[in-house]
Amino acid sequence: MFKQLGYxxxxxxxIGCKACEIACKNENQTPAHVRxxxxxxxxxxxxxxxxxxxxxxxxxxxVCPERAFTKRSDGIVEIDESRCxxxxxxxxxxxYSAPQFNSETQKVSKCQMCYPxxxxxxxxxxxxxxxxxxxxxxxxxxxxxxxxxxxxxxFPDIKITxxxxxxxxxxxxxxxxxx
Amino acid sequence: MxxxxxxxxxxxxxxxxxxxxxALTIEKLSNHISLEVFLTDQHYQILALSSPxxxxxxxIMAIQQLSASASTPAFQCKIMTLESDKYGFATxxxxxxxxxxxxxxIQNGESYRLEEYExxxxxxxxxxxxxxxxxxxxxxxxxxxxxxxxxxxxxxxFKQKEEILEYGHIWGWNFAVPNTVAVFSIADFNxxxxxxxxxxxxxxxxxxxxxxxxxxxxxxxxxNHLVIIFPSEETExxxxxxxxxxxSGTVLRLLSTQYPERSFSCGIGKTYRNPADLFRSxxxxxxxxDLGEIMGIDISFFTDLGLERILYKHDLQDLKEFYTATLGxxxxxxxxxxxxxxxxxxxxxTNQFDITATSKALFLHRNTLRYRMKKxxxxxxxxxxxxxxxxxxxxxxxxxxxxKL
Numbered sequence: 001m002f003k004q005l006g007y008x009x010x011x012x013x014x015i016g017c018k019a020c021e022i023a024c025k026n027e028n029q030t031p032a033h034v035r036x037x038x039x040x041x042x043x044x045x046x047x048x049x050x051x052x053x054x055x056x057x058x059x060x061x062x063v064c065p066e067r068a069f070t071k072r073s074d075g076i077v078e079i080d081e082s083r084c085x086x087x088x089x090x091x092x093x094x095x096y097s098a099p100q101f102n103s104e105t106q107k108v109s110k111c112q113m114c115y116p117x118x119x120x121x122x123x124x125x126x127x128x129x130x131x132x133x134x135x136x137x138x139x140x141x142x143x144x145x146x147x148x149x150x151x152x153x154x155f156p157d158i159k160i161t162x163x164x165x166x167x168x169x170x171x172x173x174x175x176x177x178x179x
Numbered sequence: 180m181x182x183x184x185x186x187x188x189x190x191x192x193x194x195x196x197x198x199x200x201x202a203l204t205i206e207k208l209s210n211h212i213s214l215e216v217f218l219t220d221q222h223y224q225i226l227a228l229s230s231p232x233x234x235x236x237x238x239i240m241a242i243q244q245l246s247a248s249a250s251t252p253a254f255q256c257k258i259m260t261l262e263s264d265k266y267g268f269a270t271x272x273x274x275x276x277x278x279x280x281x282x283x284x285i286q287n288g289e290s291y292r293l294e295e296y297e298x299x300x301x302x303x304x305x306x307x308x309x310x311x312x313x314x315x316x317x318x319x320x321x322x323x324x325x326x327x328x329x330x331x332x333x334x335x336x337f338k339q340k341e342e343i344l345e346y347g348h349i350w351g352w353n354f355a356v357p358n359t360v361a362v363f364s365i366a367d368f369n370x371x372x373x374x375x376x377x378x379x380x381x382x383x384x385x386x387x388x389x390x391x392x393x394x395x396x397x398x399x400x401x402x403n404h405l406v407i408i409f410p411s412e413e414t415e416x417x418x419x420x421x422x423x424x425x426x427s428g429t430v431l432r433l434l435s436t437q438y439p440e441r442s443f444s445c446g447i448g449k450t451y452r453n454p455a456d457l458f459r460s461x462x463x464x465x466x467x468x469d470l471g472e473i474m475g476i477d478i479s480f481f482t483d484l485g486l487e488r489i490l491y492k493h494d495l496q497d498l499k500e501f502y503t504a505t506l507g508x509x510x511x512x513x514x515x516x517x518x519x520x521x522x523x524x525x526x527x528x529t530n531q532f533d534i535t536a537t538s539k540a541l542f543l544h545r546n547t548l549r550y551r552m553k554k555x556x557x558x559x560x561x562x563x564x565x566x567x568x569x570x571x572x573x574x575x576x577x578x579x580x581x582x583k584l
Contacts (some may be wrong), residue, residue: 059462059464062466067455069335070335071335071336073327117398157495159491160469160491161468
């Protein structure tokens with residue numbers, strides 16, 4: 001009955017094209033300075049695409065004085081912007097910088113895992129747009145893959161918040177040179 | 180063809196009564212055979228009991244199977260209770276391959292043979308099997324609604340207090356009193372192994388412990404943990420917290436006896452008067468649980484995690500710098516001179532800088548400890564009796580423990 005939807009990110013496949021970030025912006029019509037999904041470079045060859053991780057223990061949710069956050073039975077954490085008073089406590093509490101402050105509306109908004117799309121059976125816009133298939137969604141209550149890992153180097157500490165994201169690490173590569 | 184198909188009057192009578200209630204059927208059965216009869220669940224917890232001698236309740240400590248029937252699953256057994264040992268016959272109550280409970284007939288001093296009762300045991304077991312299965316399915320259906328309601332409370336989906344109070348009344352829960360959330364968890368949970376079964380046992384033990392304390396359990400099983408909402412009957416917060424600690428301690432103790440190879444812990448959130456704020460208590464309990472696991476505390480209260488909580492959330496690089504600035508010199512001296520002054524200082528901190536207690540803990544002479552303290556003061560270039568120094572050292576050791584430096 002209950003699910004915990006989460007992202008799967010394959011660091012080996014991500015080429016840093018930012019298609020996910022643009023698709024997110026396009027789908028949700030967010031202003032230029034509000035980035036629900038962000039692609040960053042971890043090192044010379046590795047990229048990280050990150051959004052709200054719809055944590056099992058969301059800190060944003062705990063600290064909000066207006067009780068603006070809720071968690072759906074599928075695990076998606078959403079914010080009711082009409083309740084937000086713009087105090088930014090959630091922004092400070094979130095280790096992943098997921099809640100984004102909109103200086104025009106003076107309210108916080110964040111990724112809602114495209115639940116209107118998911119409710120009609122479509123994948124989130126970022127997942128659909130990913131050019132290499134590096135990004136996906138799974139039900140973490142059912143997901144098991146011994147090759148997947150809980151964190152990547154460069155990803156914030158996952159203890160306490162327990163983010164709903166799993167990773168596939170970069171595989172070591174062998175280079176061959178012609179003599 | 181002239182044949183008569185007769186059903187005995189006792190079978191008909193029991194069948195008619197079984198439609199109404201389990202307790203009445205047990206009473207009827209006991210009257211018919213003039214023996215003490217009781218029904219238990221699969222964990223030998225008595226569900227219904229009737230006795231011609233008027234025994235109203237007892238606690239089963241253990242069941243020892245003596246001999247089994249060749250044709251039915253019935254067996255002769257010894258029932259060890261807190262008061263005395265009883266002898267009787269029993270049969271498992273099953274539905275398909277699932278065990279639902281046990282039915283017992285107790286001998287009243289005279290010697291009876293299992294063969295005399297096995298057909299009656301088999302017949303009544305099938306009657307109870309239908310009833311117990313129905314009850315369980317009904318409970319499952321009820322649980323679905325209950326789970327949705329508790330999920331909505333714990334994830335802040337109810338914004339109005341009145342809504343929660345109204346829904347709570349359906350299950351007989353009073354959310355008008357202050358409530359505290361406790362979360363129990365199992366370390367290294369793996370959902371594809373048998374760990375789900377352990378969580379079910381955890382739920383069973385927690386609910387039973389609450390019922391023993393005359394409290395209606397408000398519980399929700401999540402993937403890898405169990406949530407208990409603990410209502411406060413005490414006006415004093417101190418007493419209420421002591422009650423929760425006692426309850427959590429009992430549950431963890433019972434679990435450890437059942438699964439000695441696994442480790443369990445519990446986190447407890449703050450108490451909230453408004454049930455619409457219970458989601459905060461739940462999140463706090465989970466934070467306390469996580470930090471408690473790092474610090475090796477079995478039962479940790481969110482309110483007790485002052486400095487640790489702030490330090491854990493602080494930037495790691497900053498914390499490392501603070502640790503190196505405070506204790507780096509001593510660590511370096513230890514490494515180059517192959518001594519362990521860090522351990523001495525850590526013990527001093529654990530014993531609140533009390534020289535007598537520390538020397539006892541380390542099996543050292545007081546003067547040796549004083550000499551080491553002087554040496555440490557020289558290395559660190561700080562006075563160990565200064566309150567600010569003490570605070571810095573204490574914080575540095577907390578950083579070391581929390582961030583595994």
